[in-house]
Amino acid sequence: METISNMAIGEAFLSAFLQVLFDRLASNEFVGLLCGRKYDDMLDKLKVTLLTVTTLLHDAEDKQFHNHAVQKWLHMTKDALYDAEDMLDELASEALACKIAAESQATTNKPICRGIEHKLVKIIERLELIARYKNVLGLKENVGGRLFGFRNRLPTTSLVDESCVYGRSCDKEEIIRVLLCDEPTSSKVGVVPIVGMSGIGKTTLAQLVYNDDRVDEHFDLRIWMFVSDHFDAVRVTKTILESVTTGKVDLDDLNLLQVCLKEKLAGKRFLLVLDDVWNKRNNDWDLLWIPLKSGKSGSKIIVTTQNNDVASSMGTVRAHNLRGLSFEDCWLLFRSQAFENRIVDVNFEAIGKEIVKRCDGLPLAVKRFGILLHTRMEEDEWKDILSRKIWDLPDDESNILQTLRLSYNHLPAHLKPCFAYCSLFPMEFEFDRDSVVLLWMAEGFLEQPKGNKKLEAVGCELEDKMKDSEAFEKARHSSYIRHQREVTTRFESFSRLEYLRTFLSFDPTDGIGVSYLANKVPCDLLPRLRYLRVLSFNACRITGLPDTIGDLKTSTLPDSISLLCNLQTLLLVECRSLTKLPEEMGNLTSLRHLHITGSRLKEMPPRMCRLKNLQTLSEFMVCRDSGWGIRDLRDMLQLKGSLLISGLQNVVNFVAAMEANMKGKEELDHLRNLDDSRNERVEMVVLEMLQPHKNIKGVTIKDYGGTRFPGWIESPLFSNIVVLKLSDCKKCMQLPALGQLPSLKDLIVEGMEGIKSIGPEFYGDCNSPILPFRHWRL
Structure with a gap:
């Protein structure tokens, strides 16, 4: 049995995935690539077919856990949709490849998208066949986006069996402390949000607080309101009024309802619980708030919700974020439901604890599993429940998944x-x-x-x-995690994943920070992955990348490496054996992020200037034989974050440094220059030409061979510099007037053997009440 948090979504992902497909078909980028390709009619037919399938998905996603035939239908649909997107990948990739070839002035006589019409026809036929199954399976069209699971969802009440509650004493006392506090605030009616995922126990906590004797004595009125998905001012006002009057209210006019509620609450300190608030319309909440404000100062409203936006907009105090139970409390809850007063058998206890571990601290799941196993007396039955996937469990007995899916839906x-x-x-x-x-x-x-x-x-x-969210699955994305023994055949299953988009290697720390990922994998595996967008070999022992990556049609472009035209992110951090990048890296024009920190690269490939979309370039190496290569930085105007330029000693012409256009990189935060030059005059001019944009926040200069630093480093224009590091600049005899930099907080000066003293100009204006830098080391 997989962990509960990973099972709450299932095939419900498909309806969202379909929207991604529609957005892609309609995007300007996609339409532009295919302009004049004569596939408009076929793609329009694909859109219509996708729309037909979409109308069935909501109902199918709701029924899949009760009907295995529907579950199989969803698997068929999923495969067809992924094949459709893979086909769009192929179509766009080849169109982009032809565009790159044209820009490279390469010639090609091969037709674009050969066989694409046949693939389109086959996919449309599959989707049409899938849609025709609706009558056999009883699937309904146009469910209208009904949120799953509410069909049988019963309203909550204020009653609670406290004997079945474990591990919430501290939470209860914290909420009660806030409720009983009568300190003056900006609002005389306080709103206390309780936030947490479905099944975590928000309603139970509110019930515990609601029924506490101290709370009962403190408030004149206590009101419980189950809100659920539909927050409507008329319905909520009417229900609250009926609770206050303990009788049926026949009014439907909002004005009359609010006037009556205001009169009933006037001068009374009340506690109102709005349970299970999913969303709210600002106007409805504002309308409801008007009569509630008539209550006596110190009145409180508890709002339980999974939505942080609801909590932040409705709450007048900090939200109480409810977390999962400890394993110990979960086990006590499970025991109370599964064993009741029976003596616990050692074998049953061991299985039960494994089940509890997989509940991820969710009391709802723990309780439901306990109830499910209460009547099962055979050890094999318990093992069967432990081994089964959650959707194979009898939902009419456990009812776990239906509740947990609400967070996702x-x-x-x-x-x-x-x-x-x-x-x-x-x-x-x-x-x-x-x-x-x-x-x-x-x-x-x-x-x-x-x-x-x-x-x-x-x-x-x-x-x-989504920072508190967890998620589900699909295997067009693969992660590799090293185990104790690596077997190359582990990767054989990847050989069929032609349309893989993401390849990540995860490696637990092994003491030396490198991976045991086989060196042959990049050469054997990557040539098949023609549509990669993210490639990570972080901390891997690879010595080079093969020229055969993305080997689509080798005659189309100069080098096969250039045909990996969809690649957006390349992660090569701590690849300590890597000494060279492919010659035609410059043709990866979709590349936006290149991380190469910790490698042993000696130079950058030629024509890197074509990577105009780069936003992250961790390091740029200027090689000995081609100091002019620094000019490749000229058009990388979107660079941000930190950039290390090493090998500046190889830049022998200040014109090349000037053409690097560092002034034009407005979003670059930190510039690090490393040098090992002995040509003092050239180096001083080069560093002067590498003046960054005035937005720069950090500068590092290491191994600089000049006798003085460039003038721009002390210019008041660079008022945003926060961090400055000057290291091993042994010939410099004087520090710049850094007191002119008002934002400078961290200054590190080390290995400056030529500096014998620091004059007053270093500190800037001595009459200024602001200390130029709070931390510095010399």
Whole structure:
């Protein structure tokens, strides 16, 4: 049995994935690539067929856990949809390859997208066949986006069996402390949000608080309201009024309802629980808030929700984020349900604890499994439950999945594929925000921004909304995790994954920080992966990348490596044996992020200037034989983050340094220059020509051979510099007037043997009340 948190989504990912397909078919980039290719009619027919399948998905996703035939139908649909996107990948890739070839002035007589019409016809036929199964399976069209699981969802009440509650004493006391606090605030009616995922125990906690004797004595009125998905001011006002009057209210006019509620609450200190609030419309909440404000100062409203936006917008105090139970509390809860008063057999206990571990601290799951196993007296029955996938469990008895899926189903459509994608990572993997955003971007999950906003910025905003989320699965993305013994045949299954987009190698720390990923894998595996968008060999012992990567049609472009035209991210961090990149790297024009820190590269390939979309370039090496290569930085105007330029001693002409256009890189945060030159005059001019944009926040200069630093480093124009490191510049005899840099906080000066004293000019204006730098080392 897989962990509960990874099983709550299932094939529900497909409806969101379909939206990604539609967005791609309609995108300006895709339409532009295929302009004049005469596939408009076929693609329009594909859109219509996809729309037909879409109308069935909501109902199918709801029925799959009760109907194995529907589950198989969804698998068929999933395969067909992925094949459709793979076909679009092939279509766009070849169109892009032809565009690159034209820009390279390469000649090709091969027709673009050979056989694509046949593939389109076959996929459309498959999808049409899939759609015709609707009558056999009883699938309904136009469900209208009904949120799954609400059909049988019963409203909650204020009653609770406290004997079945474990591990919530501290949470209860914290909420009660806030409720009983009568300290003056900006609002005389306080709103206390309780936030957590489905099944975590928000309602149970609210029930415990609601029924506490101290709470009962403190408030004149207590009201319980189950809100669920539909937050409507008329319905909620009417239900609250009926609770206050303990009778049926026949009014439907909002004005009359609010006037009556205001009169009933006036001068009374009340506690209102709004349980299970999924969303709210600002206007409805504002309307409801008006009569509630008539209550006596110290009145409180508890809102339980899974939505952080709801909590932040409705709450007047900090939200209480409810976490999972400890294993010990989960075990006590499981024992109370599964064994009751029976003596616990050692074997049953061992199996039960394994089941509890897989519940991820969710009390709902623990309780349901306990109830499910209560009547099963055979050890084999317990082992069977442990080994089964959650969707194979009898849902009418466990009812776990239906509840857990609510968290996913309420996500906005554009967040669902991002949410689901995260499951490709290993358990316990700590997500790095920037890396995950790059993966989402490579998959086409991010909506194209308007104006000058970067796609990466859109991804960061989505990640902020999903930082507490977990996800599901699909195997067009593969991660490799080294085990104790590596067997090359482990990768044989990859040989069929022609359309693989993401290849990541994960490696636990092994003491020397390198991977035992076989050197032959890059050569044997990568030539088959023609549509890669993200490639990571971080910390791997590879000595080079093969020229055969992306070997589509070798006669189309000068080098086969250049045909990996979809690649957006290349991660080669700590590849300590890597000494050379492919000669035709410059043809990877889709590349946006190149991380090569920790390698032994001696030079950059020629024509890197064509990588105009690069936003991350961790290091640029200037080789001995081609000092003019630094000019390749000229058009990389989107570079951001940190850039290390090494081998500056090889730049023998200041014109080349000037043409690197460092002034034009507005988003670059940190510039590091490494040198080992003995030509003092040339080096001083070169470093002067490498003046960055005034937005730069950090500068490192190491092994500089000049006697004085460039004038720009002490210019007031560079008021944004926060960090400055001057290291091993042994010939420099004087430090620049760094007191002119008002934002400088961290100054590191080391290995400066030529400096004998520091004059007053170093400190700038001595009359200024602001200390120029708070931390510095000399």
